[in-house]
Amino acid sequence: MNPNSWISKTRSELGLILQDMQIEHLEKNWIYLATAMIGFMVVILSIGAVFLHLNPPSHWETIDSASLHLGGEFAEDKLGVQPSKPSDVIIQVKLVAARYGFFPREIVVPADKKIQFRMASLDVLHGAHIPMTNMSTMIVPGHISEVTTVFPKPGEYPLLCNEYCGMGHDHMWSKVTVLSQNDWDARKNEGKQP
Numbered sequence: 200m201n202p203n204s205w206i207s208k209t210r211s212e213l214g215l216i217l218q219d220m221q222i223e224h225l226e227k228n229w230i231y232l233a234t235a236m237i238g239f240m241v242v243i244l245s246i247g248a249v250f251l252h253l254n255p256p257s258h259w260e261t262i263d264s265a266s267l268h269l270g271g272e273f274a275e276d277k278l279g280v281q282p283s284k285p286s287d288v289i290i291q292v293k294l295v296a297a298r299y300g301f302f303p304r305e306i307v308v309p310a311d312k313k314i315q316f317r318m319a320s321l322d323v324l325h326g327a328h329i330p331m332t333n334m335s336t337m338i339v340p341g342h343i344s345e346v347t348t349v350f351p352k353p354g355e356y357p358l359l360c361n362e363y364c365g366m367g368h369d370h371m372w373s374k375v376t377v378l379s380q381n382d383w384d385a386r387k388n389e390g391k392q393p
């Protein structure tokens with residue numbers, strides 16, 4: 200290794216510090232190992248954040264939880280999959296989480312298309328988690344949670360609450376049915392989908 204590289208310099212400096220501190224050889228090895236592990240994790244997290252876009256939800260929008268069902272975008276008749284045109288890049292789905300369920304109970308969306316979930320809680324803290332996707336977020340009362348995901352394969356996916364919200368928490372889940380693009384178009388043509 201090039202003795203002038205920053206890695207060698209850091210290593211020799213760290214070595215001198217450890218020598219001054221009279222640290223046992225074995226202990227030194229553990230310090231190197233722990234430092235390397237932290238470095239490795241930082242690299243993995245950075246790759247995930249920059250290239251795979253695995254970031255914590257950063258959406259910031261507030262709402263009055265106590266009255267959200269009375270009007271506005273989370274009124275009862277405005278929930279579920281929003282009307283879309285074939286040319287739309289994103290399909291929006293609106294959900295309300297309340298003890299103990301997600302409303303509407305069943306959602307049908309197409310595969311291979313960006314689905315943007317907008318969710319709000321009517322009561323306490325809930326979570327929304329769809330296994331095998333990047334959808335995993337808290338639904339904090341007073342805030343709107345927004346997550347965009349793509350379902351790669353048609354099939355049935357569970358939408359689970361992953362924040363303990365009370366006695367019925369275990370039963371708090373909904374079904375997301377993902378259709379192939381052809382089935383989705385057929386369903387739209389039949390007028391079953393807005």
Ligand SMILES: [Cu+2]
Nearest residue numbers: 360362364368
């Ligand atoms: Cu829950």
